[in-house]
Amino acid sequence: MLRQRFAAASGPSTGPIGRSDNPTRLWTAPGHDRRMTDAMGDESELAGRRDGAEKSTEAGQGRPEENERGRGTRGEEAEGRGADGARQAVEDEGADGYAEVNAGGEVLEEQEVTDGKEVTDGTEADDGKEADSGGVVEDEGAERRRRNAAWRAAGRSLHRTSAETTPAQWLTRLAAEGPSVYDLDEAVDLYGNGIVGHLERRVAELLGFPEAVFFPTGTMAQQVALRCWAGRTGSQVVALHPLAHPEVHEQGALGALSGLRTVHPTRAGRLPTAEEVRAVGEPFGTLMLELPLRDAGFVLPAWEELEEVVEAARERDAVVHFDGARLWETTAHFGRDLPEIAGLADSVYVSFYKSLNGMSGAALVGPESFADEARVWRHRYGGGVFQQHPAALAALLGLEQELPRLPSYVAQARVVADALRAGFEAAGVPWFRVHPEVPHTHEFQVWLPYPPEALTEAAVRQAEEAGTALFQSWYAGSAGGPPGVAVTEVGVTAPGLEWTADDVREAVAEFMESVRQVLREEVRETR
Numbered sequence: 001m002l003r004q005r006f007a008a009a010s011g012p013s014t015g016p017i018g019r020s021d022n023p024t025r026l027w028t029a030p031g032h033d034r035r036m037t038d039a040m041g042d043e044s045e046l047a048g049r050r051d052g053a054e055k056s057t058e059a060g061q062g063r064p065e066e067n068e069r070g071r072g073t074r075g076e077e078a079e080g081r082g083a084d085g086a087r088q089a090v091e092d093e094g095a096d097g098y099a100e101v102n103a104g105g106e107v108l109e110e111q112e113v114t115d116g117k118e119v120t121d122g123t124e125a126d127d128g129k130e131a132d133s134g135g136v137v138e139d140e141g142a143e144r145r146r147r148n149a150a151w152r153a154a155g156r157s158l159h160r161t162s163a164e165t166t167p168a169q170w171l172t173r174l175a176a177e178g179p180s181v182y183d184l185d186e187a188v189d190l191y192g193n194g195i196v197g198h199l200e201r202r203v204a205e206l207l208g209f210p211e212a213v214f215f216p217t218g219t220m221a222q223q224v225a226l227r228c229w230a231g232r233t234g235s236q237v238v239a240l241h242p243l244a245h246p247e248v249h250e251q252g253a254l255g256a257l258s259g260l261r262t263v264h265p266t267r268a269g270r271l272p273t274a275e276e277v278r279a280v281g282e283p284f285g286t287l288m289l290e291l292p293l294r295d296a297g298f299v300l301p302a303w304e305e306l307e308e309v310v311e312a313a314r315e316r317d318a319v320v321h322f323d324g325a326r327l328w329e330t331t332a333h334f335g336r337d338l339p340e341i342a343g344l345a346d347s348v349y350v351s352f353y354k355s356l357n358g359m360s361g362a363a364l365v366g367p368e369s370f371a372d373e374a375r376v377w378r379h380r381y382g383g384g385v386f387q388q389h390p391a392a393l394a395a396l397l398g399l400e401q402e403l404p405r406l407p408s409y410v411a412q413a414r415v416v417a418d419a420l421r422a423g424f425e426a427a428g429v430p431w432f433r434v435h436p437e438v439p440h441t442h443e444f445q446v447w448l449p450y451p452p453e454a455l456t457e458a459a460v461r462q463a464e465e466a467g468t469a470l471f472q473s474w475y476a477g478s479a480g481g482p483p484g485v486a487v488t489e490v491g492v493t494a495p496g497l498e499w500t501a502d503d504v505r506e507a508v509a510e511f512m513e514s515v516r517q518v519l520r521e522e523v524r525e526t527r
Contacts, residue, residue: 160495
C-alpha cells in the first residue's frame with residue numbers, strides 16, 4: 001500500500017529545523033524534542049494558514065496531516081538517537097550503497113543506528129525492515145535505493161554532492177585532476193606529513209592563521225578545539241546556540257568525553273546578539289558560533305552584529321571559536337574575505353566535504369601553541385591516521401575548483417528562492433515558506449503544508465518520470481509545530497547554475513501536480 005511505502009520512505013524524521021524571522025517558536029525535527037524559540041510567524045498567523053490549508057484540502061488538494069513518527073526525547077538523544085544518527089549511518093555504510101544527502105552534502109536519511117541496535121520508530125536496526133501496525137514488513141532499504149537511484153539518474157538537479165560518486169569515479173577523478181594541485185609522484189603521506197601537511201599550510205594561508213591541523217572528521221576537530229580552550233581558559237563552560245552542531249549532532253560528546261558544560265545565550269532561531277552574550281548569567285570560557293547556523297536555516301548575522309558579538313565575548317574574558325564547517329560560502333553575505341571573517345575568532349574549524357564537495361576531513365586553525373596541543377589531542381582521540389592522501393587530495397581540488405564558484409552559487413540560490421515562491425503561488429499552494437527569504441548562503445529551507453512522506457514520494461516520481469530532481473527528502477516538524485508542515489533543504493551548486501527562473505517555476509508546477517496525485521492515491525487507499 002502507498003501508506004506503507006511512505007512509512008518505509010520516510011524513516012526516522014531526522015531533518016533540519018525551522019525559520020528564524022520574528023522569533024516566537026522553533027519547531028524541531030522529531031527525535032530532537034527541543035522546544036526552543038523561533039520561527040514560522042506567530043500562533044494566530046499559523047492558525048489562519050492552517051485553516052486555509054484545510055479549506056484547500058476540501059477542494060481536492062489533499063489534507064495535511066501531522067507526522068507522528070520518530071519523536072524522541074532529550075534522553076534518547078543522549079543515547080545516540082539525535083538527528084545525526086541517520087547521518088552517522090552512512091559513515092558505516094553497508095550493503096544498501098548510497099545514502100541520501102542534503103543540499104550541503106550531509107547524509108539526510110539512512111537507517112538509524114544506536115549503540116544498542118535500537119531505534120525509535122518501529123524499525124529494526126539489524127535487518128533494515130519496518131513493520132506497520134498490521135504486521136506487514138516493508139524493505140526500507142529497497143525504497144531507499146529506489147529514491148537514490150532516481151535522484152542520481154535525474155538529468156536535471158539543482159545540486160550534486162560527492163556522496164553521489166562511485167569509488168571508481170572518485171579514483172578516476174583524483175588521478176586525472178590531482179596533478180593540477182599536487183605532485184602525485186611525491187612520497188605518500190604518513191601520519192600527517194606530505195600532502196596532508198601541504199593541505200594544512202594551504203588552509204592556514206587561506207584563513208590568515210599561522211597553523212592549521214587536519215582532522216579526519218569535523219566532530220573530532222570541534223571536540224579538540226573546545227577541550228583545548230577549556231584547559232587554557234580554566235573554564236569548562238561553553239556558550240553556544242542550542243541548535244549548534246555539538247548540541248544536536250555529536251551525541252553529547254562535549255560532556256561525555258571532556259566534561260564540558262554548555263549555556264545558551266539565546267533560544268531564538270538565529271545567532272545570539274551582543275546583548276544576549278553580555279546577559280549570560282554565569283561565566284564561560286569559550287563562545288562558539290556556528291557560521292552559518294545550519295539547523296535554523298543556514299542563517300548568518302550581519303557583519304556589524306558579528307563584530308559586536310565577538311567584542312561582547314571579549315568583554316567576558318572569553319575566547320571565540322567559529323564552527324565554520326560552511327564558512328567558505330559566507331563571503332558573499334558578509335562582503336568580507338575569508339581572512340577577515342576568520343580573523344574575528346581565536347580558532348576556526350572548516351569542513352572539506354560540505355561546500356567544497358570533498359571526500360572527507362576537516363581542518364582546525366589557530367595560534368601555533370594551540371595547533372601543537374590540538375595535534376596531541378587528535379592523537380589521543382584516535383585521529384592519527386596512517387595515510388590520508390585521497391581525502392587530502394580531494395580537499396585540495398575542492399579549494400581549487402569549488403571555492404571560487406561559491407559566490408556564484410549564492411547568487412543563483414537567491415534566484416532559485418524567488419522562483420520557488422513564484423511557483424508555489426502560481427500552483428495555489430495554501431501556505432509555504434522559503435527561509436531565509438533572501439538566502440544567506442547557497443543553501444536554504446523550504447516548508448510546505450503536506451505530509452513529508454507524500455512530498456518525498458512526489459520528488460522521487462518527478463525524478464523518475466521527468467528526470468528532474470527539484471527536491472529530495474522531506475521531514476516533519478516535531479510536536480508543538482503546526483500539523484502537516486514538512487521541511488526540506490535546498491542547495492545550489494554547479495548543476496543549478498544552468499537553471500533559469502522559468503525552469504524553476506515549471507519544475508514547481510510539475511512537482512505540485514505530482515504531490516496532488518500522491519495525495520489522491522492515499523485518499524483512495526484509505527477509503
